[in-house]
Each structure stands twice: as C-alpha cells, then as structure tokens.
Amino acid sequence: WIQPIRDRNTGIWDKVTIEKTGAVTIENPHIVTKVSGLRKPDGAQAPAFIEVEAELSNNSKTTKTGFLKYQIENHTVYVPVTLNANEKKTIKTDRVEIQNPKLWWPNTYGPQNLYTSYIGFVENKSDSKDGLEAIETGIRQVDNHWNNYTRSMEVTVNGQPVFIRGGNWIISDQMLRFSQERYDAEVRFHRDMNLNLIRVWGGALTERPEFYEACDKYGLLVMQDFWGSGDCNGRWIDPMKLEDQWTRRQYPDDHSLFIESAADMIRMIRNYPSLAIWCGGNEITLASDLHHALKDSLMPLLDPNRWFIDYSNSDSMSYNSIGGNGDGPYGIQTLPYFWSYRTWPFNSEIGSVGVGDMTSLKRFLPKENQVIPIETPGVEAVQDSVWTYHKYIGYGKSVEAYGQPKDLEDFANKAQLVNYDQYRTLIEGFIGHQWDWYTGIIIWKTQNPWTALRGQMYDYYLDPNACLYGLKKGGAVFHGMY
Numbered sequence: 001w002i003q004p005i006r007d008r009n010t011g012i013w014d015k016v017t018i019e020k021t022g023a024v025t026i027e028n029p030h031i032v033t034k035v036s037g038l039r040k041p042d043g044a045q046a047p048a049f050i051e052v053e054a055e056l057s058n059n060s061k062t063t064k065t066g067f068l069k070y071q072i073e074n075h076t077v078y079v080p081v082t083l084n085a086n087e088k089k090t091i092k093t094d095r096v097e098i099q100n101p102k103l104w105w106p107n108t109y110g111p112q113n114l115y116t117s118y119i120g121f122v123e124n125k126s127d128s129k130d131g132l133e134a135i136e137t138g139i140r141q142v143d144n145h146w147n148n149y150t151r152s153m154e155v156t157v158n159g160q161p162v163f164i165r166g167g168n169w170i171i172s173d174q175m176l177r178f179s180q181e182r183y184d185a186e187v188r189f190h191r192d193m194n195l196n197l198i199r200v201w202g203g204a205l206t207e208r209p210e211f212y213e214a215c216d217k218y219g220l221l222v223m224q225d226f227w228g229s230g231d232c233n234g235r236w237i238d239p240m241k242l243e244d245q246w247t248r249r250q251y252p253d254d255h256s257l258f259i260e261s262a263a264d265m266i267r268m269i270r271n272y273p274s275l276a277i278w279c280g281g282n283e284i285t286l287a288s289d290l291h292h293a294l295k296d297s298l299m300p301l302l303d304p305n306r307w308f309i310d311y312s313n314s315d316s317m318s319y320n321s322i323g324g325n326g327d328g329p330y331g332i333q334t335l336p337y338f339w340s341y342r343t344w345p346f347n348s349e350i351g352s353v354g355v356g357d358m359t360s361l362k363r364f365l366p367k368e369n370q371v372i373p374i375e376t377p378g379v380e381a382v383q384d385s386v387w388t389y390h391k392y393i394g395y396g397k398s399v400e401a402y403g404q405p406k407d408l409e410d411f412a413n414k415a416q417l418v419n420y421d422q423y424r425t426l427i428e429g430f431i432g433h434q435w436d437w438y439t440g441i442i443i444w445k446t447q448n449p450w451t452a453l454r455g456q457m458y459d460y461y462l463d464p465n466a467c468l469y470g471l472k473k474g475g476a477v478f479h480g481m482y
Contacts, residue, residue: 001452001455005176014176022131023059024083025057025059026068026119027055029054029271031050031117031119033048033273035048035139039158041105041109045102047098048098049096050096050137050139051092051093052093054119055090056068056091057083058087060085060086061086064123065081067080067081067121068081069119069121069125070096070117070119071118072098072115072118073115075098078122078125081121098139101139103139103140104140105157106197107194107195108196109157112217112218114137114216115137116136117136118133135271137273138273142155142276143156144307149435152319152439153309153346154439155307157276161435163440165194165430165431166195166440166442167193167195167197167199167447168201168351168445169198169199169200169204170201171205173449183208183211183214184214187214187218188214189458189462189468190218193475194475194476197220197222197223197442198222198223198446200224201282203232205227219274222272222274222275223279223309224278224279226262226294228280229283229284233248233251233284234246234249249287255289259290263298266278266298266299270306275306276307277307277308278309280308280311283327294308312327312348312349313344313349318346318347319345320344322343322344326344327344327348327444328349330349331393332394332395332418333352338430342437345437346441347430348442350426350444351445352419352426353393353415353422353454354454354456354465354467355392355415355454356456357412358409360459360461360463361412363451363461370408372405373387375394390451391452391454392453393453393454393455399411399414402417419467420469421470422470423457424474425470425474426441426443427441427474428481431481448460
C-alpha cells in the first residue's frame with residue numbers, strides 16, 4: 001500500500017543547524033505538568049503544578065556559577081548552580097504552582113490553551129529573556145487505566161474519560177519534503193474530522209517538530225510508535241523477503257544505534273502536550289533486547305509518566321478475545337456491519353475505501369489509464385496495472401447501487417457517496433458503542449504520503465474526498481445517528 005522511500009539510508013536528509021552558545025549550555029529540558037482530580041474545561045480551576053529539570057554542561061576550562069532559570073507567566077524560579085570545568089549536571093527546580101490554570105484539552109473536549117515558558121542558564125537574576133529557550137507548554141495530565149467492562153485501556157485527560165477517535169498517519173511526504181504549511185494543513189484536516197488522536201505508524205519515522213506543534217495547536221493527541229513493523233520485522237513468513245523470518249525478527253542490524261536514536265527521540269518530543277502514548281512497534285514486539293531497553297530502561301529514566309504499549313495491537317491495550325491479528329478489517333463493508341459486529345475493544349487499525357474524485361484522479365493517472373477499474377473477486381489487483389500499482393482497493397458492487405457508472409468521472413462521483421457512508425457509519429458504529437464495547441478506534445488510514453488509491457480522507461495533493469466529510473458528520477459532538 002506504499003512504495004518504499006528510495007535511498008532512505010543515504011546521507012543527511014533533514015535540517016542541520018549550528019548554534020552559537022555561551023560557556024554553559026542547557027540540554028534536554030524536561031517539563032512535566034500535574035493536574036489532579038476531575039476537571040472541566042470551563043470555570044475556575046484548582047491549582048496545577050509544573051516540574052522542571054534540565055542538563056547543564058560547562059564547556060569551558062574554568063568553574064562557572066549562576067542559576068538555572070525557569071519562567072512561565074508571572075512565575076520565575078532560580079536554582080543556584082556551580083559547574084566545574086567540563087562538568088555536566090542534571091538540575092531540578094522546585095515545583096511551580098499555577099493558580100487557576102488554563103488547561104490544554106484534546107479536540108472536542110475543550111480549548112487548546114498553551115503557555116510560553118522559558119528556561120536557560122543565567123549568571124545573574126534579571127527580567128531579561130535573552131539566551132533563554134522558549135518552550136510551548138500545555139498544562140494537562142494524560143492517564144490511562146484498564147476498563148474491566150470493555151477489557152481495553154481507557155485514556156483520561158485532566159481526569160475526564162476520552163473516547164479515542166484517531167487516524168493512522170504514515171508520513172507527510174514520501175520524498176521527505178516537509179514543510180510547516182503542509183503539516184498544519186494535514187493536522188487541521190484531522191481536527192476538522194472531529195478526531196482527537198493521530199498515531200504515527202511504526203513503519204515510518206519520528207516526525208519533525210512542526211508536526212507536534214500542529215497537534216498541540218489543534219488538539220490531536222499523539223500515539224508515537226518506535227521504528228518496527230510486523231510486515232518487515234518478521235511477524236509472518238514472507239517468501240518475497242530476502243532474509244528469513246527469524247533473521248528479520250532481529251532487525252535492525254545495529255541495536256546500539258537504535259537504542260541511542262530512541263533516547264534522542266524521547267528527549268526531542270517529550271515536552272509536547274499532545275504526546276500521549278508511546279508504542280514499541282507496529283503489530284510486533286521488537287527484538288527482546290530492544291524491547292526491554294525501551295520499556296525497562298529508557299521509559300522509566302526519560303519519560304516515566306506516559307503510557308508505553310508493547311506493540312500496536314497488544315493485549316495490554318485491547319484484549320483479543322476474537323482471534324486473528326487484533327486489528328482490521330480494511331475493506332468495504334455493509335453499513336450494518338459497523339453497528340452489529342463487535343470488533344476489538346480498542347482497535348488500532350480499521351478502515352475502508354478511499355478513491356478521490358475526478359479532479360484528484362486526473363492529477364496522477366495518465367489519460368490512457370483514466371478508466372473504470374475492473375475488479376476480480378478475491379484479489380486486489382485489477383485489470384489496469386496503473387490502478388494496481390497505486391494500490392486501489394475494490395468497492396465490490398457498492399458503486400453500482402447508485403446506477404451503473406458510464407465513465408471514470410461518473411464512477412468517481414458515485415464512489416464519493418460510498419466513501420461518505422462508509423466512514424460516517426464506521427465512526428458512528430464505534431461511538432454508538434463507546435464505553436460499552438469500545439474505548440477507542442484508530443482509522444487505517446487517514447492520509448497518504450503518495451498518490452495511492454486507498455485509505456485516505458484527502459489525497460496527496462491535500463484535496464479532500466467524501467471520506468473526510470463522512471467522518472466530520474459522524475464524529476460531530478451532537479448529531480443524530482441511525
């Protein structure tokens with residue numbers, strides 16, 4: 001369903017910056033917000049608390065004295081620091097109490113209030129912010145507990161139960177051409193669909209800061225996978241792969257580099273209020289030494305307050321009493337299916353069709369391939385090889401319910417009616433059974449990093465199709481369902 005990124009291990013592909021600093025540098029600040037009790041998005045709030053720590057390094061050959069300074073709103077904290085030549089220390093501030101805080105909430109639950117806080121090393125106390133690092137801070141507390149009724153994990157934010165309505169995110173652009181504007185537009189689409197979580201799928205990568213900033217802005221919680229996926233890492237026998245299943249179970253080749261990179265990722269994104277869940281990998285537990293390094297060493301040390309899931313359809317997230325892989329299905333369904341069939345209680349991947357309209361199709365299908373796809377029951381491939389290349393997933397007889405299509409444009413228009421019904425009914429079926437059958441759903445998938453013909457609410461060119469509007473209607477906080 002996606003073509004591989006070519007030359008993905010070759011050279012520098014992302015931004016590189018050079019900074020000029022003083023003798024003492026601050027590294028890896030960590031800001032943790034504590035919001036106790038059951039809160040509401042409006043009205044007066046009980047106090048919240050902020051815990052801050054950072055690593056300070058003296059890069060000079062002489063002793064340096066000064067202060068670790070942290071500032072948020074009208075609160076300023078100074079911690080005296082003495083660093084010997086070339087010494088590095090982790091410094092913690094006193095707990096900061098925020099009276100009547102403006103809390104951060106996920107989409108549809110409340111506003112996404114953000115504070116700008118500042119942290120840095122200073123030699124003297126002053127009101128200046130020069131040399132301080134600015135960090136956007138959302139005051140919220142995300143917790144999880146096991147729901148014995150649904151037999152799945154339940155998420156709370158600021159004490160309020162949050163029914164997870166999420167989308168699986170692959171990567172913004174297959175060619176790694178990232179921009180703040182594209183991130184903002186894509187995450188905003190997820191806000192508009194009344195979703196409240198984006199899962200960054202484990203077969204891709206850690207996104208850039210602009211992605212998490214957009215999630216903070218629009219109220220999308222983030223479930224961040226580490227880099228592993230069952231289809232690549234040997235969950236199944238695959239004769240098409242060069243190496244055997246058990247060799248692939250030990251991927252990647254350099255475990256030390258993986259662990260070092262994981263530690264860097266945790267430090268890089270742990271301050272974003274939208275980050276809610278860590279996941280060891282997609283549909284598979286990583287090689288034993290990697291898994292235990294993440295779960296038993298890195299998480300307790302670097303980010304002990306967030307939920308860590310072994311893998312995306314683990315029984316610790318969603319108990320599998322049905323059998324099978326623990327997620328799906330991925331194709332066209334009859335509309336009653338989404339209401340009547342009880343699937344996994346926190347389904348990390350479920351989706352359907354997603355062909356765009358004619359405007360979208362014309363952008364990447366050659367004129368000679370702008371034909372109605374002719375399907376063969378039981379297989380994904382269709383008669384036209386270009387449609388097969390772009391991973392078209394079949395509609396069965398659902399389009400013909402609106403009349404036999406005359407040409408591709410007619411087919412695409414009628415497919416939009418199917419798209420709308422599929423995703424409106426999918427999300428309504430889960431919401432209609434929330435807290436009874438389910439605690440969450442994550443749709444496979446909501447976007448495409450290339451010109452694919454499945455699993456998308458909008459295409460590679462950011463052109464929405466009717467899937468988006470079906471989700472928007474079906475996920476509306478107040479609306480009639482049938």
